[in-house]
Amino acid sequence: MYFSAITFATIGYGDITLSNEWQLASAIEGVNGILLFGWTTAFLFKVSELWSSRRDADQNIAQP
Template identity: 50%
Template structure:
């Protein structure tokens, strides 16, 4: 039981680190490259900034779901990629249909995927609120 929690926590940490690195990298790239160099109108800049940010967050969450799926297959908890991706997606989003379940040897480990999703969706929400709150007033006033 403690091994499942420990390994699940390690994977949770890896996913959260990946998520934060992508967000920090995106913000840095926006500051260095995009905002200062693109000659679009304020409306277009705002749309591209917010749309690009949403796309980045979707990519980040998708990568995390694939990582959980790959580890579940590697550990032998699930047999094939489609089932592992489905299970990871349903668990990560905390939807939890229950039609695919893990054996007792992996149940706590699998539940850590939902903790990962809760944490990283929370980070995404906080980031979007702050980001949009900063981008909209700065770009729509032009």
């Protein structure tokens, strides 16, 4: 669990190393961490943008 968390977060302390058979899985897990971080950031920005535009639209409707 510790290794996965460190690899997924792409911190990579290096205190645990995998055997050759598992190194590809480790690389895939690291890339997956980078991709999911990017997707999560993009999702949060989109939600923030939609929330902001909805709030602005509600304010325009409320004002005569």
